[in-house]
Amino acid sequence: MAETALVTGAAGFIGRWVTKELLDRGYRVHGYDDFSGGSRENVAAFADDPDFTIVEGDIRDADRVAAQFDDVDICLHLAAEIDVHESLNDPGSHFETNVVGTQHVLEACRQTDTRLTLVGTCMVYDVADADGGIDEGHPVDPASPYAGTKLAGEDIAMSYYHGYDLPVTVLRPFNTYGPFQKASNAGGVVSIFTKRDLAGETLKIYGDGTQTRDLMYATDCARFIVEASTSDDAVGEVINAGTGEDVSINKLAELIATGDTGIEHVEHHHPQSEIDRLRCDPTKAHELLGWEPTVSLEEGVDRLRTWMCEKEI
Incomplete structure (x- = not known):
């Protein structure tokens, strides 16, 4: 029987591509999304796929989150508030979603012993110098409540790895673009x-x-997330992904x-x-996962x- 992946934020931009990648690999995918940032149109292509289901719900609702974990093998947590500018205007909503909501997901994973992949952001990093890219050991220095709450979510996730031996992987994809991304101020x-x-x-x-930005195409990002979510070597690791340019x-x-x-x-x-x-050093993703981006910026545009x-x- 195929394994089941729970994808929070499945109807969002990256969540949509992660869902497709999982379905293409033979997984059953259970999506969970409140459709505040994503849309049903994003996942309409999967509506007739018997291996895909989606439930409307908010990750700030702990009981509803917990109810999604029946017979789930892995959880890929992408649901988040992601608007940098809005986080400066309304930091509370980002805290409730990105910190409290993430803790709800973690607790559900702990209760069911479900492996978790937390998709973070490169925006947690401090400025890079002119000579090299940003690797996972680069200093963090979040410059917005969005980045700060995402980093806090990462820290809580790793505390579950160290404190409860929960299988956790933290990913920091660099700036991702492609079809289904919003083209408004909240988009890329x-x-x-x-x-x-x-x-x-x-x-x-x-x-x-x-x-500057290191711009990664959506299918490359989704492949990275799924590869990391299914690799034993990625458990307990923080891993960047980008083009290196x-x-x-x-x-x-x-x-x-x-x-x-x-x-x-x-x-x-x-x-x-x-x-x-922002320029990624993707060495760890390559050495640990064998992952490399395949779509150039010109082709992606x-x-x-x-x-x-x-x-x-």
Whole structure:
């Protein structure tokens, strides 16, 4: 009988791709999502798959979370509040979801002895220097309540590993983009720029645009998460994933802009939350999991543009 994976945040952007990767590998997938950030449209392609089910629910509801763990082999926890700017305006909601909600998931895993993968974020890291990428030993220095609550969730998860011997893996994927990502302020810069270019609107860059990001395509990210979730070597580990290359927001805008699309620099809403340089050192993911990204930035942008055109986004 196929193993069952519980995916919290299954209807979100990355959760959707993780769900697809698991189904493609023969897992039964039980999704859990409150649809505040994700949508049923994101998982509509799986609606007729007998190996997929999804339940509407909030991870802040401990009893409802616990009820999802019948006959579950692994839990991939992606449900989270992820808006950096909104976290500065409303830090309480991020704390309740990313810290309290994560503890509810952990406790359900402990009661059922279920392996947990916690999907974190690269935004917990301090600024990198110009010569190397960020590895898992790099100092952390969260610059927003979003990053702070995600780091707190990681610490609680690792306390369950050390204190209860619960099989836990913490993952820190770098900036991920691709189809099904929101193209609003809460979404990613690649999706926002691509949507604006298709609409003939000016691409707006916060600040001077010299800040850099390591941009990883959605299918590469999903494959990393599933590989780590099914590897015994990943238990008790914190693992980064990215391409190992970073690009400035200025260069990214030039790559995406077509025709007469303009590029404009605007004042940053929350400059204190900005990280100047994000570049992953993916060595550990390669050595531990045999994982490597396969989609270049140029190819990924082209795939996203094609999908947006087909969806008329």
